[in-house]
Amino acid sequence: MFSYRLISTGDSMTIVVRMARPEDREKALWVESKSTPNLRYLPFVFDMFIDDRVGEFSVVELDGEIAACGKYTIVPDGTAWLETLRVIPEKQGFGLGKALYEHWFELARAQGVKAMRMYTGIDNVVSSGLAERYGLTLQGTFKGATLPVHAGSGERGGFVPVPDPKVAADLLMPLAGDWLGWLVMNRTFYRLSPALCADMAKRGMVYRDEKTGSVVALGARFMPEQAMHVGVWGGDPDTCLRFAHWKAAERGVPQLSCYHEATATKIGKELARNGLKFDASDYIVKGIYLN
Ligand SMILES: CC(C)(COP(=O)(O)OP(=O)(O)OC[C@H]1O[C@@H](n2cnc3c(N)ncnc32)[C@H](O)[C@@H]1OP(=O)(O)O)[C@@H](O)C(=O)NCCC(=O)NCCS
Numbered sequence: 001m002f003s004y005r006l007i008s009t010g011d012s013m014t015i016v017v018r019m020a021r022p023e024d025r026e027k028a029l030w031v032e033s034k035s036t037p038n039l040r041y042l043p044f045v046f047d048m049f050i051d052d053r054v055g056e057f058s059v060v061e062l063d064g065e066i067a068a069c070g071k072y073t074i075v076p077d078g079t080a081w082l083e084t085l086r087v088i089p090e091k092q093g094f095g096l097g098k099a100l101y102e103h104w105f106e107l108a109r110a111q112g113v114k115a116m117r118m119y120t121g122i123d124n125v126v127s128s129g130l131a132e133r134y135g136l137t138l139q140g141t142f143k144g145a146t147l148p149v150h151a152g153s154g155e156r157g158g159f160v161p162v163p164d165p166k167v168a169a170d171l172l173m174p175l176a177g178d179w180l181g182w183l184v185m186n187r188t189f190y191r192l193s194p195a196l197c198a199d200m201a202k203r204g205m206v207y208r209d210e211k212t213g214s215v216v217a218l219g220a221r222f223m224p225e226q227a228m229h230v231g232v233w234g235g236d237p238d239t240c241l242r243f244a245h246w247k248a249a250e251r252g253v254p255q256l257s258c259y260h261e262a263t264a265t266k267i268g269k270e271l272a273r274n275g276l277k278f279d280a281s282d283y284i285v286k287g288i289y290l291n
Helices: 022-035 042-051 096-111 125-133 165-176 194-202 237-251 265-273
Strands: 004-009 014-019 056-062 065-074 080-087 115-121 137-148 182-185 188-191 206-209 214-219 228-234 255-261 283-289
Touching: 014 096, 022 042, 022 056, 022 065, 022 080, 042 056, 042 080, 056 096, 065 096, 080 096, 080 188, 096 115, 096 125, 115 125, 125 283, 137 182, 137 265, 165 194, 165 206, 165 214, 165 228, 182 255, 194 206, 194 214, 206 237, 214 237, 228 237, 237 255, 237 265, 255 265
Parallel strands: 080 115, 228 255
Antiparallel strands: 004 014, 014 056, 056 065, 065 080, 115 283, 137 255, 137 283, 182 188, 182 228, 206 214, 214 228
């Protein structure tokens, strides 16, 4: 997919949204360093983002200079995930965020995408207001929790991988009720679906322990060296979390991470009981269904 869109030409400014190219790396990283100085992961995912030919890593040029970027990603269930939206502070409020949303809506329409979602921090009124301006409404509020991992932690138990996509879906889909239909990895808030379960099974992210009747989906969408993300579990929570802990330690990953919908309070209690500490503020997901 190739795209290049002239959004507006006025006396004062020209906004162009286009697909990012390898040579945009330095500028895109610079945009992120200025717009989200405390959340910088583009250096780790830039290559993966520009290699995406189903979705698109987009940059916005204002009068010929890159001033914003963002990623439109198609997730396994065929819906779009809008992420990594960044505009340099000097050019915020000039319509670059809106240009990206308009561009992504065009891509979604062209691809027949049925839904689009994004997340932001609960206090990010601009990001949230921008999403609402384009008709995205609140779909969930989330709590995130982490735990440092030390060598030799956790317990392997009797877990074995579940490589079969259908078996994985049969094991994971019944957990949708407990998790309110969400599975989160790397702050990518997926709707739990058979297609997602199949994708995770293929990536070696689904494990079961027949003895305790437990199942867990864990791993990372990107940056596997930074955190082990626990997507969902079923059966015995302590056994699953001990296994996740063991798996992280085995791979030398320094942190366990898990997100849950805020009203799934049972999950929250199980995380707290296992020593995970909750982030200071919550996250929200907004989305829209398209015809
Ligand atoms: C959030 C961000 C991407 C928005 O981009 P932007 O280019 O500044 O936004 P635009 O000028 O295109 O659009 C602004 C729109 O946001 C909304 N908005 C702005 N301020 C708002 C406020 N205080 N309350 C509610 N909505 C607001 C409005 O809909 C506005 O459009 P309108 O005035 O025409 O109605 C940008 O500010 C940014 O990069 N922030 C830091 C990084 C960040 O928070 N990224 C987001 C996700 S983690």
